[in-house]
Amino acid sequence: MIAFQWPWLALLLPLPFLLRWLLPAKFQAEQAALIVPFLDDFPGIEPRQVSPQRRWPLRLAGFAWIFLVIACTRPQWLGEPLELAVNGRDLMLAVDVSGSMDEKDFIIKDKRYDRLTATKYVVSDFVQRxxxxxxxxxxxxxxxxLHVPLTFDRKTVQTLLNEAFIGITEDEPQTSIGDAIGLAVKRLQDEKNQSRVLILLTDGANTAGELAPLKAAEIAAxxxxxxxxxxxxxDEMLVRSLFGTRRVNPSADLDEKTLKAIADTTGGRYFRARNTEELNQIYFILDQLEPVEKDKQFFRPKSELYYWPLALALALAGLLAGSRLRRS
Structure with missing residues (x-):
């Protein structure tokens, strides 16, 4: 849409008419009477009228004035509103991609998927929110x-998360929870934002890395x-074998005690996700615990248009000046 920065300057439009009314021009007959005082003695002579051909300079000047006033109001073209990034949280996601995440004990739409695929399915919606x-x-x-540095580009985070795969870090099926926390601290400690959150998802225990998880949690705190x-x-899964079907616990290696201690040390919270529904519910709870900013800010890009009426006013003024020079 078109908007005007200083619309009140449009009040200048009638200024030439006011000057005409306050300072009336002298007629040619009166000017002639000064030269020939006895002009009234010749009744057959009428004052000379201005021909229509000589009125076009006045009209030209009028249009030039209108365009000049329009340029002074500073017309602008306003684009579509764009949402600005608000000052929210620095939120780091740490996702386990060790070999144990290949266990297919999650069901999505009546189909069985591995843990990493279920994580992608749920976390992508969380990132979008x-x-x-x-x-x-x-x-x-x-x-x-670090797979993705801190960014407002949620689409990129979703894309690179979906491109992750089991064993992308190393071929050995081990888990370095402490190093993941340490890396998050390193990446967030120099940030000015005071609201820093790490969401760590894993299915096992710390079996690799140089930093112990609890020590890393103390540093994070x-x-x-x-x-x-x-x-x-x-918690349990039916496995078929030559000796029949038996129940097993696919999460036997999950170190819940350490995960709870990490959350308690830093003022966070521990969650247990046994299926897709629980995992999805956890991220909705996280939305409530760490709500997003409600006050959205918008920006409308502006394109200046004043130079178009200004150019027309100058062009008309140039034509008017040229015609007067030619007549003189």
Whole structure:
């Protein structure tokens, strides 16, 4: 849409008419009477009228004035409103991609999937809802590394998370929970935002890395990093073998005690996700515990248009000046 920065300047439009009314021009007959005082003695002579051909300079000047006033009001073209990134949280996601995440004990739409696929399915929706937060992604197995640095680009985080796969960090099926926490602290400690959150999801225990999980949690607490831990994996699963069907616990290696201690040390909370529904519910709870900013800010890009009426006014003024020079 078109808007005007200073619309009140449109009040200048009638200024030439006011000047005409306050300072009336002298007629040609009166000017002639000054030269020939006895002009009234010749009744057959009428004052000379202005021909229509000579009125076009006045009209030209009128249009030039109108365009000049329009330019002074500073017309602008306003684009579509764009949502600005608000000052939300620095939120880091740490996802376990060790070999144990390949266990197919999650069901999505009546089909059985591995734990990492279920995580992608739920976390992608969670990331999409985090408007205003800067989100980063850490993948950890035998080693922990930063997969996505902090960014407002939620689409990129979703894409790179969906591209992750089992064993992307190392071929060995080990888990370095402490190193993942340490890496999150390192990436967040220099950030100015005071609201820092780490959501750590794993299905096992710390079996690799140089930093112990509880020591890493103490360091995180010193840097005001709140950690929410999620233990993922079903409690029991039916397995068929040559000796029949038996029940097993696919989450036997899950170290819930350590995960609870990590959350308690940093002021966070521990969650247990045994199926897709529980995992999805956990992330909705996280939305309530760490709500997004409600006050959205918008920006409308502006394109200046004043130079078009200004150029027309100058062009008409140039034509008017040229015609007067030619007549003189």
């Amino acid at each position: 985090r408007i205003g937060d800067r989100i980063g992604l850490i993948l950890f197995g035998t080693q922990a590394y 010193q840097h005001h990093l709140k950690i929410y831990t999620i233990g993922i994996g079903a």
